[in-house]
Amino acid sequence: MKDELFTMTPDMPAMSPEMLARWQEELRRNSLRMKHFSEMIMNPKEPEVGPTPREEIYRKGKSRLWRYASKRTVKTPLLFVPNLGISRPYIFDLMPKGSFIEHMTDKGFDFYLVDWGVFGPEDNGLTLEHAVTKILPRLAKKALESSGATEMSVLGYCMGAPLSLSWLASTPEFPVKNYIDMAGPIDFSQVGLFGLWLDARYFDVDKYVDTLGAIPADMVKMGFKLLKPTMDVSTNLNLWWNLWNPDYVAGFNALNKWANEYLPFPGEFFRQWVKEYYQQNRLYKGELTMGGRPVRLGSIRCPVLAVGAKEDNIAPPGCVKPLISAVSSVDKEYVELPGGHISLIAGRGASVHCWPKVSSWLSARS
């Protein structure tokens, strides 16, 4: 009688020692999940981002030029041009062992980053043309002076690719040694959902800019969230699944900080960006002018590498690849790597696929 009362599950089949060990591991993970979850809620820590040492070389208005510490064993310096607005550039130097910039500086590149800055209402009149013909050339000139080199490689990421190409294709005198387009849209007729939503038939950009003056960060956030509505659910599900792993949690915190820090667009910049690039596809058609000069992708003759991401829904591979046929370069290559728009350049997959490809391609030509 006593045994029957105090035996919890007398009919339960015996569990093998191996199974028991696995359940114990699962329980251990669950207790770690609870511990990390309570830490995230009760005692959230501000993640430290941007670990690679750097110095400010030049400042123009809100924009800055950063030079990152490296051995500088590669002869040709590299100028990295990211997107203007939308998000902060520390995604490229997110955390130790999880940083594209750290990878490139470890490989000996003299690395310069264009940080466009955070624009306010006083910058609503800033046009895309000003960014391309005034800010970018100035920062590039300063980078060249600072490095002491006579030539420079340029890497454009996302919007940074059409911006930097608009500058280089209208400034053939700039001594560009190599060019890399990383997930940067070129043929805007192939740009996917954003292309459809920003179509002139449905989206009145003039009314938008004239009414709001600038594109608020919340609007930018809404647009990107809408592009992948299930993203937050899958992110949180993956967080729960990996919550026992402190490395994953650290990476998540850093990435989450970046992913929720959206930036506004200056109004006039947005007007020109949507009209001339998205709606009229003028860069690819060769109909664009910058500072009175024609922008001809065909005038680019240096070695070119275009990198598309298979799962990219912001700049699908179909709109990146056409750069290869548009430039006049003899040495040109297109690669399509696993990942999405962000995971192409940040995260574990990027350190395996993208970073080594970019650094090896560039090293061989620098």
Place this chain on the structure above:
Amino acid sequence: MADNSATQQLFDLWKKQVDEGTQAWLRMAGQGTAPDPQAFWRPFMDQGMQAWSKVMTQGTASPDLLAQWKQFLDQWIAAWSKVLEQAMGTENFAQAMGKQLEGFLNVSGPAKKAAEQQIEVGLSTLGLPSRTLVIGLAKQIAGLEEKIEGLEDRLDAVLARLDGLAGKKAPG
């Protein structure tokens, strides 16, 4: 061995509701040709059923079931993502969104303007610099910076010319 017919019935009911929900969503978004819902849901439904069957028939549950459950949820999310992407990739959706935005601008535009005017009047009454004034000042500073840069460029050009001239004279 556990009787799983009741679970199966519930599962079938849930699956049916999901199919109908998807169809309704697609109709609402104006999708002309809807994908075959059976083909669409089958792969991960089967996997989910396998996981359930395992739970019902196995004497001892294995932690693998949690991994399978996670995989099932991943596929579930991926499937929804695909449905939403298809719906949002239609002209009708783009048109509806454009109209929504226009409506928002029609309401927010005058409201924003009125609020700005009120604030402007209020600040000026209190003798404080208004937003317009501060923005104007910031623009002036940016303009000055431009002018200094222009001078710097011209100075660089002059110095480069002087260096060139000095270089020419030096050998002689």
